[in-house]
Amino acid sequence: MTNPRSGGGKTARYGLTQRAEDMDAQVWTTSVERDAASLARNAVQQGAQVLGVVGGDGTVSAVAAVAADTGRSLVVVPAGTRNHFARDLGLDLRDPGQALDALVDGEPAQVDLGMLGSRVFVNNVSFGMYADALLEPGYRDDKPRAFATVAPDYLKGRQWVEARVDTPWGTVEFPQAVLISNNPYHLATPRWLGRRFSLTTGQLGAIVLKRPAQAPPDLLRHLRDELRQHKRGADPPDEGIAVWSAPGITLHGDVRHLDAGLDGEAVRLPLPVLCAIRPGALRVLLPKDRPGIPPEYAARH
Known part of the structure; x- marks a missing residue:
């Protein structure tokens, strides 16, 4: 699922749709008629075992909710403005496309989700x-x-x-x-x-x-x-x-x-x-090559 409006058009600027399709991923694009959550549910109905989301925290949280409720793994590609969740997963914000490597050999991790009533928030x-x-x-x-x-x-x-x-x-x-x-x-x-x-x-x-x-x-x-x-x-x-x-x-x-x-x-x-x-409600797949926690922080803790 990609949000073409996130981050002022980062999806197009970094060629993320083409890069995902080159990896044999089926790409669904949000629109006024089709929001990220409904696209994710459709993907699950069609047999998707891994969901990917290209966008900012708002788009990520919508797809994360579907992934958590259906037991699917989630690949997060940081293409929003701030990308707080992706940053704190240790992903490389300077090269969003690197996150797509998780589709090939992603390392699984279980992370928490915030809940506002029945709504999910990742940040x-x-x-x-x-x-x-x-x-x-x-x-x-x-x-x-x-x-x-x-x-x-x-x-x-x-x-x-x-x-x-x-x-x-x-x-x-x-x-x-x-x-x-x-x-x-x-x-x-x-x-x-x-x-x-x-x-x-x-x-x-x-x-x-x-x-x-x-x-x-x-x-x-x-x-x-x-x-x-x-x-x-x-x-x-x-x-x-x-x-x-x-x-x-x-x-x-x-x-x-x-x-x-x-x-x-x-x-x-x-x-x-x-x-x-x-x-531990959400299973994410992370690329093996990622910045992770800053080493100078990790050395002190």
């Missing part, structure tokens, strides 16, 4: 500024403009998430932002901030930026300061950031729906929002 679900930016008209064509439109109210403390989040330190009401990830993000080293060096912990990662009584003049600087404090092992302050991991995380509140970003796709969710983890 994260977010609430707050990022989710609002996704809803801006023309977000895909001009992301900086979309963020510039929604950011001021968050940065000045005039906007927040209309929900409550249960944390190990109590309930946070109306946080500034909520980010729930499929396995925790690495936060201790600036160079690797936001990486996941394991997708098999059986835990969700949670980052909740609390809504301060008086908004700091620079919310982003406030977030960086709080992350540094968290790295030193301090407990979350009354006005700061809560970071933890758990097999399940719940958002609840009095509004009917929350806007969210689900693996980079805008969705509207009814409350309560229930997130969970499915340990």
Whole structure:
């Protein structure tokens, strides 16, 4: 399954369709009428034992859900903008076509999947500024403009998430932002901030930026300061950031729906929002020749 729109047209730019067909793979392309999940289900019905997906996290999560539910292996080819899941699988983002080698002699691995109710996410679900930016008209064509439109109210403390989040330190009401990830993000080293060096912990990662009584003049600087404090092992302050991991995380509140970003796709969710983890739910096939975990990180852990 290929998404020709992912990553500004990386599928065509890297010749990924031709490379897959040269390896005798049947290529199905998404369209307005045929989404990635329905194409994957059709492929299974026609006898496919391995599913491949060429695209970003949103496309990958749709096909991963079908692969996990039908017991098929998944080959991930990074052709999106950020490719968080593919990067954390250790794939080479500079040459997406190398991932196709897994079709020939792929090494199997079992990884976790995040669940948002019945929906799968391979990277994260977010609430707050990022989710609002996704809803801006023309977000895909001009992301900086979309963020510039929604950011001021968050940065000045005039906007927040209309929900409550249960944390190990109590309930946070109306946080500034909520980010729930499929396995925790690495936060201790600036160079690797936001990486996941394991997708098999059986835990969700949670980052909740609390809504301060008086908004700091620079919310982003406030977030960086709080992350540094968290790295030193301090407990979350009354006005700061809560970071933890758990097999399940719940958002609840009095509004009917929350806007969210689900693996980079805008969705509207009814409350309560229930997130969970499915340990080892997905079998992926990985090429033998791949960057993997950065060696300088592995040497320290």
